[in-house]
Amino acid sequence: MTRVDVSFESGADRCAGWLYTPATEGAPRPTVILGHGLGGVKEMRLDAYAERFVQAGYACLVFDYRHFGASGGLPRQLLDIKKELADWAAAVAYVRRLEGVDGDRIALFGSSFGGGLVIDVAAADGRISAVISQCPFTDGFASARASGTISTVKVTALATRDVVAAALGRTPVMAALSGPPRSASLMSAHDCEPGYRALTDTAPAFRNEVCARFALAIATYFPGRRAARLDCPILFALCRDDTVAPAAASRRHGERAACAEIVEYPCGHFDIYLGDAFEHAVGDYVDFLHRHLPVA
Template sequence: MNRHEHSPIDSTTVSFVSGGQRCVASFYRPPGSGPFPVIVMAHGLGGTRIMRLPAYAERFAAAGYACLVFDYRHFGDSEGEPRQLLDIGKQLADWKAAVAYARTLDEVKPDQVILWGTSFSGGHVLVVAAEDARIAAVISQCPFTDGLASSLAMQPLTALRVSVRALRDRIGAALGAAPLMVPLAGRPGETALMNAPDVWAGYRALVPPGATIPDTVAARIALDIIRYTPGRMASRIKAPVLFCICNTDSVAPAKTSLRHARRAPRGEIQCYADGHFDIYVGDGFERVIRDQLAFLRRHVPAR
């Protein structure tokens, strides 16, 4: 059992199998007697489950929702070689495996599975919910909805440098070479998947003090991101969906996210005068968690 500092909520390390490999997760059990609704959670681009996701899970669990927070294959504590390989198809498969595992847990209600995604995973949850009519509700925070829009938000020279590195990595992979890495977060002008002015400090604010987390991924993902448009699946989701959109988002442009969000049949939209990383910490976090809890209480009451 691991107790997070200043938290009355315990988390237990569990695991499930996806694609023949083990995905490691933290299971947060609410106080009291179950069974409970369960929120399945995972991080965004290159993130792991210890990067501020415990703050959300602890608040959800305190309100009566079990949480299953997992690491994708190739990241964090989960299996998968090479390390730091970001593969969209594999990550979607990991989400489906996590949902299937959650439904087997004795202390959860299998018909009350909720998906929570942020940034890149804010797009993944739209795809998974569109393909699973049993999902009870979805929360999509600062969501990546359109790869072309996010790519166009990059500086042209940076986009060119990243693309060249991605092509070299893809060719190297075909020849059996080790992955060629690219930084996830950089300062303006640096070669990285994200390098807007708020990225460098914002990304590092998510890393727990003293933790060492790789901040690179195999560069080939840049060739896939531009073609990934999970926002198109919003119109097919039967469950209620809460879109938490940051008006000044430098990574997932708000205008495009709003366009996709408005197509969800049971979509609800909350906009914030914040940047992409602001709603993970401080007052921004308090605002967004308040709205997310209110949404959950309306659609999937815990008690």
């Protein structure tokens, strides 16, 4: 396979990405677009999934959201739901313009918070061929409740300060993405800090912080509700012991989708990126793609 650095415009900035293509020539390839979750960057194992998809015959685009990783955008570490949805739409538009790929056969792969975003993107687009939603954030209330009262209070205080700082044009107030239980972090369950750390060994661009104002938007975002609007196949890959995006909430949303497949893995939110859990899941994903988006 080949991997080249690419970029595409989104709003007033550019998103950086990697474009993977199989080494063998042939008919235009169906393409999988991959995006990460809460504060994640493409080096945090998205390349591992992309490599498996390319080996199975697909082209792949992996990208960083604006304000994160190698992409543009100021202030850094700003997580804005509307902007990230726009980044996904820009990535789809970019792929549809590429030569050598089949722009009418595009699959979306989103993980964690990205697993919720891809539901929204596919519902709005109407032309997406398939969706893989891995350990997805589908229900803001369920995820906020999973954070625990003490962490929620601490992060809310930081978020309020950050909103004031933004209004006054001051330096953003940051909150940790992951931390120990009861800490002022967005993810504070017992497995969150070591789980995130395990994914960042090969991601020098990763920063364990985000502009705290995002915390005020978590509890009111319910992308899972749009699953019922999808007319394309969607695979919900749930982690049974998920402490970040509770599987029960995602299962309820998935059961309302007309063309959903729901698979549960006996692991935690961060385990699915590594080891046996990764091998099991990525094999299921390739099978799902081959059934619904076959390679010529």
